[in-house]
Amino acid sequence: MIDLFEKIPILKRIVTLRVFPYLIILPNIFFFYLLLFAGLFGTPVGNRNIIVVFVWILWWAILIAVMVPFGSRIWCTMCPLPAIGEWLQRMTLTRVRPGETIRGFKGKFFGLNKPWPKRFQNIWLQNIGFLILACFSGFLVTRPIVSVIVLGGMIVISTILALIYRMRTFCMYLCPVSGFLGLYAMTAKIALRRKDPEVCKSHRGVECYLGSVKGYPCSWFQNVCTMTRNNYCGLCFECVKNCDAGNIALYWRPFCSDKEIKGYDETWKAFIMLGLAFVYSVNLLGPWGIFKDWVNFTESGKWLGFILLSLAIVLLCVAVLPGIYWLFIYWAKKLSGNKEVSLKNLFIKYSYCLVPFGLLAWIAFSVPLIMINGSYIISVISDPFGWGWNIFGTANFSWKPFFPNWVPYIQIPLLLMGLFYSIKSTYEIGQNIFSDNKQLVRSLIPITIFLGAVTLVFLRLYVG
Amino acid sequence: MKKTIEILIEFIAFFALIFIFVGLPLVINWYDSSYLPSRYPKGTKIINLTAKVSQNSCLWTLEKVNSFNYWWKKFKFAEEISVREGDKVVFRVHSADVLHSFAIPRFRIGPYEISAGKVKEITFDARREGSFKYLCWLWCSDCHGDLKGRVIVSPSD
Ligand code: SF4
Ligand code: SF4
Ligand SMILES: [Cu+2]
Numbered sequence: 346m347i348d349l350f351e352k353i354p355i356l357k358r359i360v361t362l363r364v365f366p367y368l369i370i371l372p373n374i375f376f377f378y379l380l381l382f383a384g385l386f387g388t389p390v391g392n393r394n395i396i397v398v399f400v401w402i403l404w405w406a407i408l409i410a411v412m413v414p415f416g417s418r419i420w421c422t423m424c425p426l427p428a429i430g431e432w433l434q435r436m437t438l439t440r441v442r443p444g445e446t447i448r449g450f451k452g453k454f455f456g457l458n459k460p461w462p463k464r465f466q467n468i469w470l471q472n473i474g475f476l477i478l479a480c481f482s483g484f485l486v487t488r489p490i491v492s493v494i495v496l497g498g499m500i501v502i503s504t505i506l507a508l509i510y511r512m513r514t515f516c517m518y519l520c521p522v523s524g525f526l527g528l529y530a531m532t533a534k535i536a537l538r539r540k541d542p543e544v545c546k547s548h549r550g551v552e553c554y555l556g557s558v559k560g561y562p563c564s565w566f567q568n569v570c571t572m573t574r575n576n577y578c579g580l581c582f583e584c585v586k587n588c589d590a591g592n593i594a595l596y597w598r599p600f601c602s603d604k605e606i607k608g609y610d611e612t613w614k615a616f617i618m619l620g621l622a623f624v625y626s627v628n629l630l631g632p633w634g635i636f637k638d639w640v641n642f643t644e645s646g647k648w649l650g651f652i653l654l655s656l657a658i659v660l661l662c663v664a665v666l667p668g669i670y671w672l673f674i675y676w677a678k679k680l681s682g683n684k685e686v687s688l689k690n691l692f693i694k695y696s697y698c699l700v701p702f703g704l705l706a707w708i709a710f711s712v713p714l715i716m717i718n719g720s721y722i723i724s725v726i727s728d729p730f731g732w733g734w735n736i737f738g739t740a741n742f743s744w745k746p747f748f749p750n751w752v753p754y755i756q757i758p759l760l761l762m763g764l765f766y767s768i769k770s771t772y773e774i775g776q777n778i779f780s781d782n783k784q785l786v787r788s789l790i791p792i793t794i795f796l797g798a799v800t801l802v803f804l805r806l807y808v809g
Numbered sequence: 810m811k812k813t814i815e816i817l818i819e820f821i822a823f824f825a826l827i828f829i830f831v832g833l834p835l836v837i838n839w840y841d842s843s844y845l846p847s848r849y850p851k852g853t854k855i856i857n858l859t860a861k862v863s864q865n866s867c868l869w870t871l872e873k874v875n876s877f878n879y880w881w882k883k884f885k886f887a888e889e890i891s892v893r894e895g896d897k898v899v900f901r902v903h904s905a906d907v908l909h910s911f912a913i914p915r916f917r918i919g920p921y922e923i924s925a926g927k928v929k930e931i932t933f934d935a936r937r938e939g940s941f942k943y944l945c946w947l948w949c950s951d952c953h954g955d956l957k958g959r960v961i962v963s964p965s966d
Contacts, residue, residue, distance in 0.1 A: 363815070363818075364818060364822065367822055371822075371825060371826070371829075374826070374829060375829050375833070378829060378830065378833055379833060382833065382834065382837065383876075384876055385875065385876060385877045386875045386876065386877065387875060387876050388875070388876060388903075388905065388925075388926040389874070389875070389876045389879040389880075389905050389906065389926075390904075390905070390906065390925040390926030392926070393925065393926025393927060394876060394926065437819060438819060438822040438823060438826070439815075439818055439819050439822050440815055440816075440819055488876075489876040490876050490877055490879075490880065493876075493877075728927075730837075731903075731926040731927065731928070732841060732928065733901055733903070733927070733928025733930070734840070734841070734845070
């Protein structure tokens with residue numbers, strides 16, 4: 346593990362600047378504003394409107410293939426959606442306003458600063474939101490106005506919530522993107538952690554968590570002194586500003602270093618993401634025509650078909666896939682011969698086996714997405730609103746997919762890499778569950794079969 | 810001193826935001842309605858024409874169709890497009906949804922394909938006076954037959 350702050354001192358200098366998050370949020374505000382403008386006043390044709398092409402093709406692909414696996418939640422550092430709410434809470438864009446204390450947190454905050462209800466302090470609402478969005482994804486990618494409603498809605502809701510509830514309540518518990526960012530951030534190369542636990546122990550103030558004159562309290566309610574996972578750290582770097590002892594590091598570490606899934610909400614997130622990776626692959630690339638209707642259903646008027654298919658997809662993600670997985674877990678427990686390990690524990694802990702594979706399945710899915718739609722990206726840059734502009738002369742660029750028959754040769758290694766990391770991680774997780782190595786290996790047999798089967802399904806889809 | 814700098818930065822940050830919010834629409838508008846038209850020869854008449862299909866009604870309209878008003882607005886049918894004899898005309902033909910085409914047969918213009926979300930520019934010299942049919946030339950939807958109107962060339966005075 347390398348500490349990037351030590352290796353590249355300028356990096357630490359930059360992230361501890363008071364203007365830092367603002368500086369990288371600003372260009373994104375500019376972009377999202379442009380996108381929303383296009384979504385309202387540009388052409389109604391999805392693949393000719395920059396909001397659809399940039400958000401659902403380019404942004405999504407970069408997010409999943411680059412930002413999350415390498416940068417953890419680095420998107421949340423620069424995300425423009427909750428920025429307005431956060432600035433309103435703080436009543437400043439770049440400064441710290443010390444002085445008051447609200448529920449132990451230091452800093453002057455505008456708004457009611459209520460705590461979010463305990464019952465909802467999990468990612469179930471995010472899971473539900475993500476599934477709903479997924480059902481309407483056909484609209485999202487064809488109707489720019491729907492993207493405006495979703496993105497604009499997120500800005501409005503996050504701003505209102507920021508005035509009622511404290512700090513990043515929206516991001517923690519509601520943002521539909523957040524759940525998947527958190528889950529897959531566990532695999533990321535970078536991680537923000539405290540360096541020496543002894544330094545934390547001898548230091549009573551916990552400024553990293555509670556805030557100081559140099560920085561705000563952690564808006565994500567994470568105490569970096571005890572934080573062991575990437576899931577809910579939004580990489581805002583306030584804690585780095587707060588820590589006088591310089592005890593916070595930004596590690597560059599092996600892939601899939603966080604391995605602990607906590608609770609059913611996260612487990613189900615893993616099911617939902619894998620299920621949807623499958624559904625979208627069938628939808629866009631697979632041979633089955635009905636799914637195409639699902640996306641185009643308003644044109645074909647098949648409302649009933651839409652509802653049935655959406656139900657089928659939700660069921661697949663929340664019941665069928667978990668059911669199959671449960672059978673294999675049951676088998677794993679039986680085969681291991683261990684009586685002490687509870688089924689629930691094994692079910693939750695081993696569900697991490699879906700995480701590396703799920704992420705790589707999504708990456709494999711986005712390869713042809715970019716290849717096929719590359720021409721739209723290039724032409725929409727010159728004509729963002731479909732008004733007949735030609736800023737860079739590429740508006741009429743026509744694209745022959747680059748070596749389209751190479752796509753499977755990129756996808757196969759990606760899927761196999763997912764399989765490898767999944768099995769490897771499950772083995773390492775198992776070491777903490779089973780003390781007997783024989784039991785551990787036996788418990789892995791069903792999991793390996795399960796993962797192998799899932800891999801075959803995806804290979805079949807992509808390679809045919 | 811440090812405090813003054815902080816406040817200064819805060820001010821700059823604030824005005825940068827305002828600048829984006831106000832400036833971006835202004836720049837877009839300037840580019841579209843001043844800069845781009847200025848590149849045609851002086852006196853060119855620019856006509857934006859959009860073909861639209863929805864709920865089994867097809868129409869050509871001179872009004873702006875965008876992603877927002879597409880769903881609810883009742884657009885005026887461009888039954889007649891008036892120009893004067895001798896006008897240099899540029900038709901900028903848009904399609905708001907599916908593949909259409911555009912032709913003025915008696916002037917031997919087109920048919921040109923108008924793909925969804927793209928704009929086709931067609932120059933046209935109004936040499937003769939009269940009333941000339943323009944239409945969509947390919948079967949685009951069930952109401953395709955409605956996609957026709959007239960270009961009226963009135964005498965120059
Ligand atoms: S959680 Fe969602 S809204 Fe919040 S910063 Fe991340 S992506 Fe943006
Ligand atoms: S632990 Fe909290 S304060 Fe530190 S970077 Fe992560 S979200 Fe920000
Ligand atoms: Cu037609």
